[in-house]
Amino acid sequence: MAEQKPELQADVVVVGAGPAGLMAARTLTKGGERVVVLEARDRVGGRTWSDTVDGAWLEIGGQWISPDQTELLGLVEELGKETYQRYREGRSVFVAGDGARTVYEGADFPVxxxxxxxxxxxxxxxxxxxxxxxxxxxxxxxxxxxxxxxxxxxxxxxxxxxxxxxxxxxxxxxxxxxxxxxxxxxxxxxxxxxxxxxxxxxxLDEDFILDRRVIGGMQSVSQAMAAELGDAVVLNAPVRTLAWGGDGVRAEADGVTVTARRAILAVPPTLYSRISYEPPLPRRQHQLHQHLSMGLVIKVHAVYERPFWRDENLSGTCFGVGQIVQEVYDNTNHGDERGTLVGFVSDEYADAMFALSAEERKAAILGSIAHYLGPEALNAEVYYESDWGSEEWTRGAYAASFDLGGLSRYGADQRTPVGPIHFACSDIASEGYQHVDGALRMGRRAAEEILAARV
Ligand SMILES: Cc1cc2nc3c(=O)[nH]c(=O)nc-3n(C[C@H](O)[C@H](O)[C@H](O)COP(=O)(O)OP(=O)(O)OC[C@H]3O[C@@H](n4cnc5c(N)ncnc54)[C@H](O)[C@@H]3O)c2cc1C
CATH class of the missing domain: 1.10.405.10 (Guanine Nucleotide Dissociation Inhibitor, domain 1)
Structure with missing residues (x-):
């Protein structure tokens, strides 16, 4: 006889254990609600993921905090975590569209x-x-x-x-x-x-937008929230079907079913259609969701025996127009002897790189970094490409945005609940849009909507 799936009861079922879902669950739990969080992956954190690759500890996903991201800064402090500043001493490098390289100081581009x-x-x-x-x-x-x-x-x-x-x-x-x-x-x-x-x-100001990092990694913020929630977070549980109506929701996930009064969908909006809805979502949502798509970027990590660029009084900060790697930063970890550079290969440049073999791609990308910082950049001890476009439960990076005309046409409806289903994600945020801070704000907002609706 087929084994029966466990059936859990909750006040609210949260789909997705990224920063938005965990903040929603945390806020609801503090408000006295019984919550179950269903997460597709075998880990929490979503697009934040700190892990060791070939002996190098890397921030595979989101990592930086800017001073205006007060929701995230407040949470980091509340969880007893510390932050540190990105290394920024010395001069920057700019490569113009014609390939000309200039070393410069200050905020003004050398144009x-x-x-x-x-x-x-x-x-x-x-x-x-x-x-x-x-x-x-x-x-x-x-x-x-x-x-x-x-x-x-x-x-x-x-x-x-x-x-x-x-x-x-x-x-x-x-x-x-x-x-x-x-x-x-x-x-x-x-x-x-x-x-x-x-x-x-x-x-435009990298010292503002890429200001601080979390000691222990950005994923540890989600891990700390999940630890508070304990057994309420169920991993390896992708939600396949959401049945909804006047009396609540029923979330069918692999290995578990949860019945609840309300649901919060805390997944990127581009993944809403991966779930079957019974009955289907309204026409407006069907249309709206099709006008959003994920961007594409390769986050490249190159780890060196030492941060060699600092010898020449270079900060590691580089920008280039029309270059394969369009931005490079010193991403050396807190207290790490080794030097780490991070570079970003975006949109059509990422398409072109993914058309190459892994070896050709590595050579092209390190070659582009070497054009900024010299031939030593070619000798990375560890080289790793964060490839979120291949991740089943993300499918792009950093986040989703509307196509031409989509934001004015559908923006007003993107956060509007549908019956008992609420929405929370960095990709539908206002402040902190496409960032961890926005994810937390949206998680809190969806939870507060539900708490406010209680009688
Ligand atoms: C390479 C990269 C670099 C970034 N850099 C920064 C940065 O420096 N600073 C910054 O603030 N932000 C950065 N971001 C963005 C930041 O990581 C995201 O904005 C944030 O993680 C979004 O949180 P979220 O909870 O809204 O969504 P996610 O983090 O995507 O979490 C959604 C969760 O839902 C799960 N899920 C999906 N479908 C289902 C399903 N059907 N059932 C159950 N679970 C499901 C997923 O597995 C995931 O865990 C970066 C992102 C990437 C990819």
């Missing part, structure tokens, strides 16, 4: 005075729009539709005839944040990205 003035002018325009539209509901602003029906690429070129300035500004939202080409998302989506980080100027 012509005319281009620099255009970069500053475009930054001021974007800062103004970010402040005007704000991160909470940019779709509601009178300029929303206009900004959402033009690609960021073309919008930039309408603002400025300086191609170098457009490329540079585009890179800081396209390759560096949404990890999609600038022609694939709207100017409104770019404004949301800037507004969610406080301003576009903040996105």
């Amino acid at each position: 012509s005075p005319g281009t620099l003035a255009e970069v500053e002018r475009l930054t001021a325009i974007l800062d103004g729009l970010a402040a005007e539209l704000g991160p909470e509901e940019p779709w509601a602003h009178e300029k929303a539709r206009e900004l959402d029906t033009i690609s960021f690429h073309h919008w930039l070129r309408i603002q400025s005839a300086d191609e170098d300035a457009c490329e540079l500004i585009g890179m800081f939202i396209a390759g560096a944040m949404l990890t999609k080409p600038a022609h694939a998302f709207s100017a409104l989506q770019a404004v949301l990205m800037a507004a969610s980080a406080g301003s576009f100027s903040n996105l």
